[in-house]
Amino acid sequence: MSSFIQRCIAPDCQTEYNIDERLYVCSRCGGLLDVVSRDFDVDADSLRELWRERKSSLDVRDRSGVWRFREFLPFAGDVEVVSLGEGNTPLYEAPRSADYCHLSHLRLKHQGCNPTGSFKDTGMTVAVTQARKLGARFVACASTGNTAASLAAYAARAELPCAIIVPDGQVSHAKLAQALDYGAKVLEVAGNFDSCMNVIRELSEGGAVYLVNSINPFRIEGQKTVAFELAEQLEWRVPDHLVLPGGNLGNSSAFGKGFRELLQSGLIDRLPKITVVQAEGAAPFARFYREHDAFVNEEHPQTLASAIKIGAPVSWPKAWRAVHDTGGSVITVTEQEIADAKAVIGRDGVGCEPASATTVAGIRKLVSEGAIKEKETVVAVLTGHLLKDTDYVMKYHSQSLIAPDGEQLASNFGNSPIRVSSVESVAKVINEIGS
Numbered sequence: 001m002s003s004f005i006q007r008c009i010a011p012d013c014q015t016e017y018n019i020d021e022r023l024y025v026c027s028r029c030g031g032l033l034d035v036v037s038r039d040f041d042v043d044a045d046s047l048r049e050l051w052r053e054r055k056s057s058l059d060v061r062d063r064s065g066v067w068r069f070r071e072f073l074p075f076a077g078d079v080e081v082v083s084l085g086e087g088n089t090p091l092y093e094a095p096r097s098a099d100y101c102h103l104s105h106l107r108l109k110h111q112g113c114n115p116t117g118s119f120k121d122t123g124m125t126v127a128v129t130q131a132r133k134l135g136a137r138f139v140a141c142a143s144t145g146n147t148a149a150s151l152a153a154y155a156a157r158a159e160l161p162c163a164i165i166v167p168d169g170q171v172s173h174a175k176l177a178q179a180l181d182y183g184a185k186v187l188e189v190a191g192n193f194d195s196c197m198n199v200i201r202e203l204s205e206g207g208a209v210y211l212v213n214s215i216n217p218f219r220i221e222g223q224k225t226v227a228f229e230l231a232e233q234l235e236w237r238v239p240d241h242l243v244l245p246g247g248n249l250g251n252s253s254a255f256g257k258g259f260r261e262l263l264q265s266g267l268i269d270r271l272p273k274i275t276v277v278q279a280e281g282a283a284p285f286a287r288f289y290r291e292h293d294a295f296v297n298e299e300h301p302q303t304l305a306s307a308i309k310i311g312a313p314v315s316w317p318k319a320w321r322a323v324h325d326t327g328g329s330v331i332t333v334t335e336q337e338i339a340d341a342k343a344v345i346g347r348d349g350v351g352c353e354p355a356s357a358t359t360v361a362g363i364r365k366l367v368s369e370g371a372i373k374e375k376e377t378v379v380a381v382l383t384g385h386l387l388k389d390t391d392y393v394m395k396y397h398s399q400s401l402i403a404p405d406g407e408q409l410a411s412n413f414g415n416s417p418i419r420v421s422s423v424e425s426v427a428k429v430i431n432e433i434g435s
C-alpha cells in the first residue's frame with residue numbers, strides 16, 4: 001500500500017516524509033517519526049476472517065505472527081520479507097501469579113517465545129526487511145543484549161553484514177552467545193547502554209549504516225502487531241489493563257500505536273489502560289509521570305534487570321502518548337519485588353527474564369493500591385525468555401543474589417539444589433515431597 005508515509009510526532013511540526021526516505025528522526029526538528037497510513041478504511045469483519053484463514057496457510061508471510069497482519073504494515077503485498085517465523089506467541093493463564101497479585105485471573109503474553117527469545121524479533125523482521133528494500137549494505141544497533149541477538153539473527157537471514165554495540169561486561173552470556181553464533185561483529189564499549197546509543201547516533205549521521213534501534217519507526221511497526229495478535233487471542237475483547245516493562249520504551253510505544261490503530265479501524269471498541277513498570281534504579285519515565293515536569297534522564301541507571309537498565313529512553317514521547325491516551329500509569333518496583341515475582345512466574349511453568357517480571361511485581365502493587373480491581377481483566381507482557389539470564393536465576397535460588405546497591409536479596413521463593421550421596425538420601429527427599 002502506498003498510502004503510508006513517515007510523519008514527525010511533534011505537534012507543532014508534523015512534517016511528512018516519503019515512506020522510503022532513510023531517516024530516523026525528523027530532519028526539520030529532530031522529533032521522533034511515526035509511520036502512518038492515510039487510510040484506515042477497512043472492513044473489520046473481513047479482515048478478522050482473512051487473518052484467521054492465514055493461520056492455516058503455508059506462505060512464509062502467513063506463518064509469521066507479524067506479517068499475517070500486513071494490511072497494517074507499510075509495504076507492498078509482494079515484498080520479500082526477512083522472517084524467522086516470529087510472533088504467534090502464547091497467551092497463558094497464570095493461576096499462581098494471579099494469586100500472588102490477589103487477582104481472580106491473570107494472563108501472560110509470552111513474547112519470550114520468539115525465535116531469538118525476546119519480543120525484539122517482532123520489530124526486527126520489519127526493520128531488516130526495510131533495510132533490504134532500501135539497499136542498505138550494513139546494519140547496526142546499540143543493545144543491552146536482546147536487540148543484538150535479534151538483529152544478528154535477522155541480518156544473517158538477510159545476508160547483511162551487521163555490527164552490534166554493547167556495554168562491556170554488562171550483557172548476559174546467553175545474549176552475547178547468540179550474537180556471536182549468528183555472526184555479528186560484537187563491539188564492546190566501556191560504559192553503559194546510553195554510551196552505546198551515543199556511538200550509534202554519531203555513526204548513523206554518516207549514512208553508510210542502517211540503524212535499527214527502536215528509534216527506527218519500522219521496528220515499532222512490527223512490534224505493534226503484537227497488539228493485534230493479543231486482541232485476536234482474546235476474541236477481540238480488550239483487557240482492562242495491559243502491563244509491560246519499560247526500558248527504552250519502544251515496546252510501550254508500539255502497543256499504544258497498535259491498539260490505537262485497531263480502535264480507529266473498528267476492530268476493537270475501546271483501549272486497554274497501558275501501564276509501564278520500571279525498576280526503581282532506572283526509572284526516568286516513572287519520575288516524569290509523577291512530577292509532570294521536563295523529562296530528565298537518569299545518569300546512573302541501576303538494576304539487575306539488564307534489559308531495562310536504561311537512563312535515557314529515546315522513545316519516551318511515544319510511550320507517553322500510549323500511557324496518557326489510555327489512562328494508564330507508570331510505576332516502579334524494587335529489585336526484591338522483581339526477583340520474587342520472577343520466581344512466582346516460574347512456578348506457573350512459564351518463566352521469564354528479570355525485566356519481564358517487573359510486570360507481575362507491578363500488578364501486585366497496583367492491586368494492593370486499588371488501581372486494579374480483583375475481577376478486572378489483566379494481561380502482563382513477558383518480554384524475554386527465562387534462559388536469557390540463567391546466572392540471575394541460579395543466584396536467586398542459591399541465596400546469593402546481590403542488588404546493585406550491595407544488599408543481598410532474600411530468596412523468598414528460593415529452590416536450591418540438594419546434594420545427595422546415596423539412594424537413601426534421594427528416597428528421603430522424595431518422601432518429604434510426597435507427604
Ligand SMILES: *Cc1c(COP(=O)(O)O)cnc(C)c1O
Pocket residue numbers: 118119120146147214245246247248249250251252307308353355356383384385
Ligand atoms: C528490550 C527489552 C525490554 C525493554 O523494552 P523497551 O522497548 O526498550 O522498553 C524489556 N524486557 C526485555 C526482555 C527486553 O529485551
Ligand SMILES: [Zn+2]
Pocket residue numbers: 008009010013014015026027028029030031
Ligand atoms: Zn519535526
